[in-house]
Amino acid sequence: xxxxxxxxxxxxxxxxxxxxxxxxxxxxxxxxxxxxxxxxxxxxxxxxxxxxxxxxxxxxxxxxxxxxxxxxxxxxxxxxxxxxxxxxxxxxxxxxxxxxxxxxxxxxxxxxxxxxxxxxxxxxxxxxxxxxxxxxxxxxxxxxxxxxxxxxxxxxxxxxxxxxxxxxxxxxxxxxxxxxxxxxxxxxxxxxxxxxxxxxxxxxxxxxxxxxxxxxxxxxxxxxxxxxxxxxxxxxxxxxxxxxxxxxxxxxxxxxxxxxxxxxxxxxxxxxxxxxxxxxxxxxxxxxxxxxxxxxxxxxxxxxxxxxxxxxxxxxxxxxxxxxxxxxxxxxxxxxxxxxxxxxxxxxxxxxxxxxxxxxxxxxxxxxxxxxxxxxxxxxxxxxxxxxxxxxxxxxxxxxxxxxxxxxxxxxxxxxxxxxxxxxxxxxxxxxxxxxxxxxxxxxxxxxxxxxxxxxxxxxxxxxxxxxxxxxxxxxxxxxxxxxxxxxxxxxxxxxxxxxxxxxxxxxxxx
Amino acid sequence: xxxxxxxxxxxxxxxxxxxxxxxxxxxxxxxxxxxxxxxxxxxxxxxxxxxxxxxxxxxxxxxxxxxxxxxxxxxxxxxxxxxxxxxxxxxxxxxxxxxxxxxxxxxxxxxxxxxxxxxxxxxxxxxxxxxxxxxxxxxxxxxxxxxxxxxxxxxxxxxxxxxxxxxxxxxxxxxxxxxxxxxxxxxxxxxxxxxxxxxxxxxxxxxxxxxxxxxxxxxxxxxxxxxxxxxxxxxxxxxxxxxxx
Numbered sequence: 001x002x003x004x005x006x007x008x009x010x011x012x013x014x015x016x017x018x019x020x021x022x023x024x025x026x027x028x029x030x031x032x033x034x035x036x037x038x039x040x041x042x043x044x045x046x047x048x049x050x051x052x053x054x055x056x057x058x059x060x061x062x063x064x065x066x067x068x069x070x071x072x073x074x075x076x077x078x079x080x081x082x083x084x085x086x087x088x089x090x091x092x093x094x095x096x097x098x099x100x101x102x103x104x105x106x107x108x109x110x111x112x113x114x115x116x117x118x119x120x121x122x123x124x125x126x127x128x129x130x131x132x133x134x135x136x137x138x139x140x141x142x143x144x145x146x147x148x149x150x151x152x153x154x155x156x157x158x159x160x161x162x163x164x165x166x167x168x169x170x171x172x173x174x175x176x177x178x179x180x181x182x183x184x185x186x187x188x189x190x191x192x193x194x195x196x197x198x199x200x201x202x203x204x205x206x207x208x209x210x211x212x213x214x215x216x217x218x219x220x221x222x223x224x225x226x227x228x229x230x231x232x233x234x235x236x237x238x239x240x241x242x243x244x245x246x247x248x249x250x251x252x253x254x255x256x257x258x259x260x261x262x263x264x265x266x267x268x269x270x271x272x273x274x275x276x277x278x279x280x281x282x283x284x285x286x287x288x289x290x291x292x293x294x295x296x297x298x299x300x301x302x303x304x305x306x307x308x309x310x311x312x313x314x315x316x317x318x319x320x321x322x323x324x325x326x327x328x329x330x331x332x333x334x335x336x337x338x339x340x341x342x343x344x345x346x347x348x349x350x351x352x353x354x355x356x357x358x359x360x361x362x363x364x365x366x367x368x369x370x371x372x373x374x375x376x377x378x379x380x381x382x383x384x385x386x387x388x389x390x391x392x393x394x395x396x397x398x399x400x401x402x403x404x405x406x407x408x409x410x411x412x413x414x415x416x417x418x419x420x421x422x423x424x425x426x427x428x429x430x431x432x433x434x435x436x437x438x439x440x441x442x443x444x445x446x447x448x449x450x451x452x453x454x455x456x457x458x459x460x461x462x463x464x465x466x467x468x469x470x471x472x473x474x475x476x477x478x479x480x481x482x483x484x485x486x487x488x489x490x491x492x493x494x495x496x497x498x499x500x501x502x503x504x505x506x507x508x509x510x511x
Numbered sequence: 512x513x514x515x516x517x518x519x520x521x522x523x524x525x526x527x528x529x530x531x532x533x534x535x536x537x538x539x540x541x542x543x544x545x546x547x548x549x550x551x552x553x554x555x556x557x558x559x560x561x562x563x564x565x566x567x568x569x570x571x572x573x574x575x576x577x578x579x580x581x582x583x584x585x586x587x588x589x590x591x592x593x594x595x596x597x598x599x600x601x602x603x604x605x606x607x608x609x610x611x612x613x614x615x616x617x618x619x620x621x622x623x624x625x626x627x628x629x630x631x632x633x634x635x636x637x638x639x640x641x642x643x644x645x646x647x648x649x650x651x652x653x654x655x656x657x658x659x660x661x662x663x664x665x666x667x668x669x670x671x672x673x674x675x676x677x678x679x680x681x682x683x684x685x686x687x688x689x690x691x692x693x694x695x696x697x698x699x700x701x702x703x704x705x706x707x708x709x710x711x712x713x714x715x716x717x718x719x720x721x722x723x724x725x726x727x728x729x730x731x732x733x734x735x736x737x738x739x740x741x742x743x744x745x746x747x748x749x750x751x752x753x754x755x756x
Contacts, residue, residue: 408592408593408594408596409596409598409599411561411592411596412592412596412597412598413598414561414585415559415560415561415585415588415590416585416586416590416609416610416658416659417582417583417585417586417610418609418610418613419582422613426609426613427598427600427609430600431598431599431600433600505599505600505601505642506642507599507600507601507602507642507643507644507645508599508600
């Protein structure tokens with residue numbers, strides 16, 4: 001079982017980090033990243049630097065959120081990942097701050113994290129926050145460098161994303177603080193705003209400071225000279241035991257401190273998002289330029305596009321089936337007996353149905369967060385979550401199937417002299433079977449859909465091309481996950497039709 | 512065969528069977544008759560152990576029935592209910608041989624016994640491999656009787672076996688059932704609310720009213736010498752519509 005799971009996890013590794021060797025004497029390091037391109041590139045940079053010192057580095061790429069990464073680091077599933085000072089303050093230290101500890105500086109932050117056995121590096125060199133951006137040419141012509149400079153140009157037209165217009169730290173308080181006079185301000189979709197800038201329909205929009213589009217559209221981000229925007233400096237978070245386990249690796253990856261200028265991270269994400277280069281090669285190129293490291297590039301054209309699509313389909317199908325079949329089988333083994341016990345004893349029945357009902361209402365993200373401390377990352381927590389979601393339909397249908405057997409039929413089984421076990425085996429379960437099979441079918445179909453969230457915690461499956469597709473705005477990738485998932489759901493429907501024909505008595509079908 | 516000593520039964524505040532002492536003798540067919548809710552079905556259900564008595568003892572073939580031995584005893588009783596009470600997921604044949612197969616009978620022995628019973632109950636051979644939904648009401652009832660007879664029980668208990676049948680089918684089945692009784696010389700206890708049926712089957716008739724046996728004896732005795740107003744009213748109520756139509 002454990003071997004199989006490990007195999008599943010190995011298959012689930014995304015991105016381009018390979019497990020090159022499993023020799024025991026090599027130090028191992030597990031690197032995490034969030035599900036956006038900048039984070040994946042940063043994960044690749046750390047992997048390269050660790051391997052440069054002879055380590056075996058796993059990249060657990062595209063994990064679904066800060067909480068997942070933090071939990072995984074606490075449990076030791078990952079050793080290091082990159083987060084942002086703003087996020088650390090707002091999310092990771094929220095409880096600490098609530099308890100009365102003052103976090104004023106990055107040093108305070110470092111101290112609070114150290115108490116949680118997490119080490120925070122120095123800044124990597126860039127700040128990924130909101131910014132205001134203009135075309136470089138326009139800004140140059142008007143002599144605008146800082147946000148304050150906008151005061152002298154009331155004629156400029158602004159367009160902001162919906163979110164930026166509404167946020168507490170968005171447009172209105174910003175205009176107040178900087179005393180900006182512009183009146184022609186409207187809401188516009190981000191992609192349209194870039195086009196608007198290009199055609200001079202608008203002159204300014206909101207950006208993330210590390211957006212790839214900054215380079216592509218030749219934009220200038222205006223300096224926040226009054227320190228309005230909260231800072232989101234990128235820093236590495238790592239388990240404090242990594243230093244003892246592998247001091248030379250820590251030393252190597254700390255070379256990223258103060259190494260990545262804003263322009264560099266923008267250029268790297270642009271190469272991935274706009275030029276469709278592989279994250280691992282972009283990261284290797286950066287390290288070659290900055291640190292003179294010689295990292296072999298991955299070839300992207302060994303196989304045709306079709307072969308790659310098929311290869312991905314085979315891999316994700318394997319992973320997806322693995323998640324669905326294991327979790328569903330376990331759910332059947334547990335839920336059918338629970339349903340039988342519930343049907344026999346009203347009190348137990350009410351309790352059991354209540355509990356599995358509550359489990360069903362838990363949001364999947366929350367359930368996954370609970371599973372990580374127990375099961376780590378990869379297929380195991382995903383299987384556990386899917387298992388819990390599969391319980392209700394099976395327990396309820398087993399219960400209903402058994403309790404709906406007419407009194408007369410039940411008594412007939414009793415009076416012909418069958419004992420309790422024989423009644424269950426020969427009469428009650430066969431009569432409840434159509435309902436039980438329907439419950440398993442419901443669970444299986446839900447399971448096929450829900451298993452796509454496994455990608456958020458590195459379990460692979462059809463969710464991973466969807467997740468990567470969303471990250472890279474690639475419809476083709478999204479469809480490579482969405483279509484097989486839909487097809488699989490249909491196949492499951494038909495499969496259960498066959499099972500019903502095969503196992504349910506014709507006497508129960510012809511009614 | 513059955514000996515009841517002070518047997519009583521209540522459901523909540525309602526005493527459906529007052530303490531009753533009565534005996535059912537081997538080889539005799541007894542009909543329990545009376546209006547709905549008079550306790551006659553409850554008595555039958557007490558005999559087969561579907562409900563437990565509040566007080567008193569029930570002996571079957573000389574042994575007191577307990578929770579521990581009822582399962583064994585049931586295998587020597589045949590119980591038939593309205594519409595047969597068949598298992599819908601099994602064919603007629605499988606319904607009849609379910610217990611025998613569970614007890615490990617050989618297939619040949621089972622098949623022979625099923626054939627024999629089909630002949631006795633005049634069930635068409637084709638119906639043997641049908642499921643209950645595919646059979647007529649009369650066929651289902653015949654299969655129910657076959658199932659009750661499969662292990663050659665020493666007593667047959669029938670709870671309104673004709674209740675769900677239309678008059679013509681009912682007439683045929685009554686004839687056949689009486690023939691079966693005669694052929695097998697089985698002890699039979701049948702519950703009905705139909706006077707005609709009682710007259711047709713019963714060596715002995717027990718009239719029930721409000722949880723107790725009001726009068727018992729041969730049907731002619733009940734008709735000619737009703738022990739009280741209740742008995743004569745029940746008898747007349749059943750006969751009058753027949754006269755009028």
